[in-house]
Amino acid sequence: MNHIALKMLMGDKGKYLGIIMGLTFASLIMTQQPAIFVGLMARSYSFISDVALPDIWVMDSKVQFIDDIKPMQETELYRVRGISGVDWAMPMYKGLLKVRLADGAFQTCNVIGLDDATLIGGPATMLKGTLADLRQSDAVIVDIDGAKDKLSKPSPSAGQKNIPLQIGDSLELNDHRGIIVGIAKVTRTFQSQPVIYTTYSRAKTYAPRERRILSFILVKAKPNQDPYQLIERIKATTGLAAYTQQGFKELTYNYFMKNTGIPINFGITITLGFIIGTAIAGQTFYNFTLENLRQFGVLKAMGASNAQLLKMILLQAVLVGSIGYGLGVGLAALFGFAMRYSIMAFKLPWQLLVFSGLGVGFICIIAALISILKVIRLEPAIVFKN
Amino acid sequence: MNSAISCQNIIKTYNTDGQIVTALNGINVEIGLGELMMLVGPSGCGKTTLISIIAGILNQDSGQCLLFGEDFQALTNKEQLRFRAHNIGFVFQAYNLLPALNAIENVSVPLIINGTKRAIAEQKAKEILEQMGLSERMKALPAQLSGGQQQRVAIARALVHSPRLIVCDEPTSALDHKSGHIIMTLLKSIALKHDRALVIVTHDARIFNFADRIAEMDDGHIIKISTTTATETN
Numbered sequence: 150m151n152h153i154a155l156k157m158l159m160g161d162k163g164k165y166l167g168i169i170m171g172l173t174f175a176s177l178i179m180t181q182q183p184a185i186f187v188g189l190m191a192r193s194y195s196f197i198s199d200v201a202l203p204d205i206w207v208m209d210s211k212v213q214f215i216d217d218i219k220p221m222q223e224t225e226l227y228r229v230r231g232i233s234g235v236d237w238a239m240p241m242y243k244g245l246l247k248v249r250l251a252d253g254a255f256q257t258c259n260v261i262g263l264d265d266a267t268l269i270g271g272p273a274t275m276l277k278g279t280l281a282d283l284r285q286s287d288a289v290i291v292d293i294d295g296a297k298d299k300l301s302k303p304s305p306s307a308g309q310k311n312i313p314l315q316i317g318d319s320l321e322l323n324d325h326r327g328i329i330v331g332i333a334k335v336t337r338t339f340q341s342q343p344v345i346y347t348t349y350s351r352a353k354t355y356a357p358r359e360r361r362i363l364s365f366i367l368v369k370a371k372p373n374q375d376p377y378q379l380i381e382r383i384k385a386t387t388g389l390a391a392y393t394q395q396g397f398k399e400l401t402y403n404y405f406m407k408n409t410g411i412p413i414n415f416g417i418t419i420t421l422g423f424i425i426g427t428a429i430a431g432q433t434f435y436n437f438t439l440e441n442l443r444q445f446g447v448l449k450a451m452g453a454s455n456a457q458l459l460k461m462i463l464l465q466a467v468l469v470g471s472i473g474y475g476l477g478v479g480l481a482a483l484f485g486f487a488m489r490y491s492i493m494a495f496k497l498p499w500q501l502l503v504f505s506g507l508g509v510g511f512i513c514i515i516a517a518l519i520s521i522l523k524v525i526r527l528e529p530a531i532v533f534k535n
Numbered sequence: 536m537n538s539a540i541s542c543q544n545i546i547k548t549y550n551t552d553g554q555i556v557t558a559l560n561g562i563n564v565e566i567g568l569g570e571l572m573m574l575v576g577p578s579g580c581g582k583t584t585l586i587s588i589i590a591g592i593l594n595q596d597s598g599q600c601l602l603f604g605e606d607f608q609a610l611t612n613k614e615q616l617r618f619r620a621h622n623i624g625f626v627f628q629a630y631n632l633l634p635a636l637n638a639i640e641n642v643s644v645p646l647i648i649n650g651t652k653r654a655i656a657e658q659k660a661k662e663i664l665e666q667m668g669l670s671e672r673m674k675a676l677p678a679q680l681s682g683g684q685q686q687r688v689a690i691a692r693a694l695v696h697s698p699r700l701i702v703c704d705e706p707t708s709a710l711d712h713k714s715g716h717i718i719m720t721l722l723k724s725i726a727l728k729h730d731r732a733l734v735i736v737t738h739d740a741r742i743f744n745f746a747d748r749i750a751e752m753d754d755g756h757i758i759k760i761s762t763t764t765a766t767e768t769n
């Protein structure tokens with residue numbers, strides 16, 4: 150009966166394509182929108198991901214997420230260094246500072262101050278210059294997106310594109326000069342502000358005078374030291390908060406999930422996509438069955454059992470579902486690929502593929518079920534009606 | 536037992552939104568093995584309803600209908616399906632071929648429903664299509680065939696699993712005289728055998744002389760059964 154089911158399905162090319170398109174659309178929306186969502190949410194903690202070396206992040210106990218800076222006293226750094234099991238502990242400054250551009254305009258930037266000696270926590274990828282160049286006087290490193298966009302210099306001839314910042318150009322941070330010695334690639338963050346790296350001590354001069362300036366302490370555990378035990382020890386000794394890299398990511402992610410409208414907005418989009426997708430695909434598939442009802446009636450009259458017909462409809466649903474899902478996910482991936490250099494957030498983890506796969510599967514099962522009910526209730530005597 | 540069908544006091548009413556229509560009002564009829572019986576009568580007199588009950592695709596309200604000695608209505612659902620799948624062939628006025636299947640595939644459907652392997656089923660389908668004079672058109676889709684050719688495919692489909700009863704509703708009324716004549720000749724020569732019965736509902740007076748007996752119906756009753764004398768052969 151399988152070949153009959155397949156021929157029936159593909160016999161009318163127009164309708165067949167219609168069903169596939171409905172399911173493709175549903176899969177696309179159910180994959181692409183959540184992928185943007187996951188991508189956006191990943192941006193909330195991308196800065197943490199970029200800092201690869203330390204095992205543990207130590208911070209004020211009230212910090213709720215990565216950009217929620219609650220500075221500590223610098224003495225905390227020395228207390229942490231004294232805790233057993235700590236291999237090294239480095240200071241990090243992170244703060245939003247206003248930067249004066251060449252044309253006099255101000256731009257808020259994310260300024261990161263790294264330990265002067267080791268420069269731990271620096272950008273993973275340097276496009277121009279090296280991290281060590283930060284040791285030169287007044288040296289700063291800017292990220293490529295910032296250099297090209299928000300920090301770029303206006304072109305001398307009107308109507309031309311802005312000129313990206315180059316090595317040797319200078320900026321002004323709180324009346325202090327910063328000279329660009331390198332261009333880095335950093336993962337885009339949530340706010341997409343330009344990122345400026347410098348040394349910890351220079352960052353202190355850029356930052357407004359405050360008693361507390363230390364944002365984070367980056368800790369490496371000694372070999373064979375269980376990081377979770379060390380975290381407990383740090384917390385007990387200092388009263389500060391400490392997280393593994395993953396733990397800090399989760400803290401940040403959960404904060405955004407709970408305290409921003411992003412999940413709700415995407416939830417609505419995804420739900421709408423799901424409903425529209427179900428409506429289109431379910432409707433076309435159901436219509437397809439309705440239009441073929443007479444054929445099912447003929448098969449029934451000739452002695453085909455409900456189980457046989459059910460198998461036929463399921464096969465049809467599974468086939469259009471798989472093709473639609475494949476095309477939809479393919480299109481979503483293509484979209485993500487096309488947007489890879491843009492400001493768009495997009496992340497397609499396997500869990501998301503499972504999610505949209507289940508979604509499409511659900512749509513197909515619903516559509517098939519309604520169709521099957523119709524066929525089961527069908528009186529074979531309709532075959533003699535004209 | 537030499538009657539293929541034996542119906543006693545069949546009553547069938549339809550209930551549409553509280554409106555009750557009595558389609559069959561006490562039908563008694565016997566159809567013998569090797570017999571071709573035609574059902575004739577004015578529109579709405581209950582012909583289609585009667586062959587639907589005879590073919591087991593519709594249940595009567597009361598009365599008994601024996602098919603080859605078997606009380607169809609007493610069978611379980613599953614047994615009914617099996618019985619129909621093995622014993623009954625259908626020919627419809629509107630052919631009712633599956634439009635996406637070619638002639639061979641259409642004809643093989645009843646065998647496939649019975650669980651026959653596709654290759655074997657299609658081989659049998661080919662043989663019977665050849666008998667129907669359709670050797671040249673086996674791969675054609677229904678839409679590519681003339682009405683007469685489609686009806687020949689439909690007859691091949693009704694015969695392919697060697698059923699003992701073949702029911703036809705208006706098999707020739709969509710066809711011109713010549714095609715109708717060919718169809719009836721094929722039906723009578725290939726479908727009708729000593730252990731089989733053929734029931735044909737028709738308005739078409741041009742084919743009456745193919746019948747062994749003609750049952751005239753009116754208003755849910757059989758009012759007259761006549762034996763034709765001038766039986767035409769091919």
Ligand SMILES: Nc1ncnc2c1ncn2[C@@H]1O[C@H](COP(=O)(O)OP(=O)(O)OP(=O)(O)O)[C@@H](O)[C@H]1O
Pocket residue numbers: 549550551556557558576577578579580581582583584585
């Ligand atoms: N499914 C149904 N629901 C309600 N009434 C029906 C149904 N099928 C048939 N009827 C009614 O039952 C009566 C007999 O119908 P049937 O189709 O058996 O007549 P027929 O002799 O085949 O007519 P025709 O020559 O027009 O095909 C008619 O009055 C018809 O309106």
Ligand SMILES: [Mg+2]
Pocket residue numbers: 582583584704
């Ligand atoms: Mg009728």
